[in-house]
Amino acid sequence: MQAVIVRRFGGPDVLELAELPAPRPGPAQVLIRVAAAAVNRIDLSTRAGRITEAGLLAPAPVVALGWDVAGEVAATGAGVTRFAAGDRVIGLRDLLSAPGTQADEVVLDETAVAHAPAGVGDAEAAALPLAGLTADRSLELTGLRGGQTLLVTGAAGVVGGLVLQLAALRGIRTVAAADAADEPLLRALGAEHVVARTDRLGEAVRDLVPGGVDAVIDAAVLGIGAHEALRGCGVFVALVAPFAPPPLRGTTVVVQEVYADGARLAGLAALAAAGDLTLRVAGTLPLARVAEAHERLAAGGVRGRLVLVP
Known part of the structure; x- marks a missing residue:
């Protein structure tokens, strides 16, 4: 079968479609x-070697790529009871040393898989696992209840956009930070307030929410700049550990680490099937054009997932 791998770290040119x-x-x-x-x-980050440099992936002669997958069950191992051949499924590969999903076929643990959302295309379904699980767990870590306030940085991105939608479903009031041009999109995703990207984010948010928001989910990895929008004793959820700010003013700072959770993924799939979650795809490409996908994503401004189709 064909799979996207790297044998050495570097730019998009090191990506290889191997047998x-x-x-x-x-x-x-x-x-x-x-x-x-x-x-x-x-x-x-994996292709460039940053994951290995950070000590999160042991050096190996071949590194496979791809976390998200949507597809069809081709076979099951002994003891599998929840899935059968022919089922449409989605799943998450969360172990970097395991075979990647950017391939013709992939093996996942049964606990990492959920049935695909009915009525949702494969490309859209493939955009759900990593981003959806990240957004859902981040929101859970805030501990917010209906009526409380949440700042979401990078709100126009895939994770940020899902956070806005999940927060709206729970009655949580959101302040979305992103480019001013994204305001129509952010309002449609459930944002109550929109703040244009600025070096004085804390001040801009406090003008809208006196005293500061109850929690922050920092999808844009702004760190202390976003923390300044947080009230004392609030909760800050960082998505990248090195950029987590110190817990100033009695705040709680936690780092969200995503993991494969088929049960939680099934709940998210049900929301997508019901039309309560919009899954955004910026474009589809064949596996052979994976380098183009990396270049587009690195350039920024992509609104939705780029999806590879074997």
Whole structure:
């Protein structure tokens, strides 16, 4: 089968579409015939070697890429009870040393897989696992209740946009920080207030929410600049550990670490099937054009996931 790999770290030119042995499911595993696999920023960091430099991935002669997958169950291992051949599924590969999803086929643990949302196309479904699980767990970590206030940085991105939608479903009031041109999109996703990108974010947010917001989800990785919008004893959720600010003014700072959770993913899929979550796709490309996807994502301004289609 074909799979996207790197044998050395560097720019998009090191990406390779290689022939690898076809995988086989072991006990409690599912073999998925890939219909679509999203490209995420962590793929860019993996390809460039930053993940290995940070000590999160052991050096290896071959590193596979791809976290998200949507596809069809081709076979199941012993003990699998929730899925059968022919089922449409989505899943998340959260172990960097395991085979990637940007391939013709991939094997995942049964616990990392959920049934695909009914009525949602493969490309859109592939945009849900990593971003959806990140957004949902980040919101859970804030501990917010209906009526409380949340600042979402990078709100026009895929994760930020899903946070806005999930917050709106729970009655949480949101302040979305992004480019001013994205305001119509952010309002449609449920933002109550929109703040244009600025070096004085804390001041701009406090003009709208006197005393500061109850929590921040920092999808844009702004760090202390976003923390200044937070009230004393509020909660700050960072998505990248090195950019987590100190817990000033009695605040709580937590780092969200995503993991494969088929049960939580099934709940998100149900919301997508009901039309309560909008899954945004910026474009689809064949596996052979993976380098183009990396270049577009690195250039910025992509509103939605770029998805590879074997």
